[in-house]
Amino acid sequence: MKKSILSLVALAALTMSANATDFRxxxxxxxxxxxxxxxxxxxxxxxxxxxxxxxxxxxPIDGDIKLKAPKVASNGGxxxxxxxxxxPAKSIAVFQDANPEALVAVFNVVDGSVADYSMKIKMKxxxxxxxxxxxxxxxxYSTKLSLEVALGGCEG
Amino acid sequence: xxxxxxxxxxxxxxxxxxxxxxxxxxxxTKVKMKIKAKEKDGVVKAKIxxxxxxxxxxxxxxxxxxxxxxxxxxxxxxxxxxxDASTSQFLSKNxxxxxxxxxxKGDELKITYTQLKGEVFFATKKIK
Numbered sequence: 001m002k003k004s005i006l007s008l009v010a011l012a013a014l015t016m017s018a019n020a021t022d023f024r025x026x027x028x029x030x031x032x033x034x035x036x037x038x039x040x041x042x043x044x045x046x047x048x049x050x051x052x053x054x055x056x057x058x059x060p061i062d063g064d065i066k067l068k069a070p071k072v073a074s075n076g077g078x079x080x081x082x083x084x085x086x087x088p089a090k091s092i093a094v095f096q097d098a099n100p101e102a103l104v105a106v107f108n109v110v111d112g113s114v115a116d117y118s119m120k121i122k123m124k125x126x127x128x129x130x131x132x133x134x135x136x137x138x139x140x141y142s143t144k145l146s147l148e149v150a151l152g153g154c155e156g
Numbered sequence: 157x158x159x160x161x162x163x164x165x166x167x168x169x170x171x172x173x174x175x176x177x178x179x180x181x182x183x184x185t186k187v188k189m190k191i192k193a194k195e196k197d198g199v200v201k202a203k204i205x206x207x208x209x210x211x212x213x214x215x216x217x218x219x220x221x222x223x224x225x226x227x228x229x230x231x232x233x234x235x236x237x238x239x240d241a242s243t244s245q246f247l248s249k250n251x252x253x254x255x256x257x258x259x260x261k262g263d264e265l266k267i268t269y270t271q272l273k274g275e276v277f278f279a280t281k282k283i284k
Contacts, residue, residue, distance in 0.1 A: 110239070112257055113257040114255075114256035117254065119248075119253050121246050
């Protein structure tokens, strides 16, 4: 049973074109990694586990990544977040520790694009956003940003 | 037991074969999307707003609906992939995405997104 699932995943990954990478098909475990709470307080364990599920057992080092988000978000349903880096990157991933699962999005930095992405995300409560850059040199760089969420965004 | 595994593997193979055929069967649906793309000094700044509920599993449970969110967004221009993002349920409702890439005026920017169950939608816009 396990084998067939594995082969299915492998085949699905193979059928993807070389240019576009579906990180959902390639690393399904990373998307279901739950955040770990210490009582009500989010901890970094879940984020770390998700990073490991996505990029393998590598400890990220601090890098020159510009992660921008408001310090206090009035509406947790739409928090503008932007990530920018000058590091030659293969991919950029954004995590947070306030929602049930840790991973928000993975950007595949394709040739000819600029590593500068903005999006709006949801956060259930105050927490920390972590951006991880997978450099072309094989190293992982990360940076963190804590913010307060006045009104949680996952209640709908 | 072995037979069972073999049978399962063949089912999996058939499933993947079906998946490979899927794009032809489930043609992408054209949708309205707000797209802004402007070129300056060889760099195109693109802003896209997709109308989508982005129901997380939690929200869907409360509303008694099925979860549905965008799982993958790609953009192509001039025959090349210029943006490729795998996304989760935690993008905001009607997500707004901004990105930059090297491109030129007049090219057509095509945004394609896939939602949870595999339906594909697209929209196009000329780069200004």
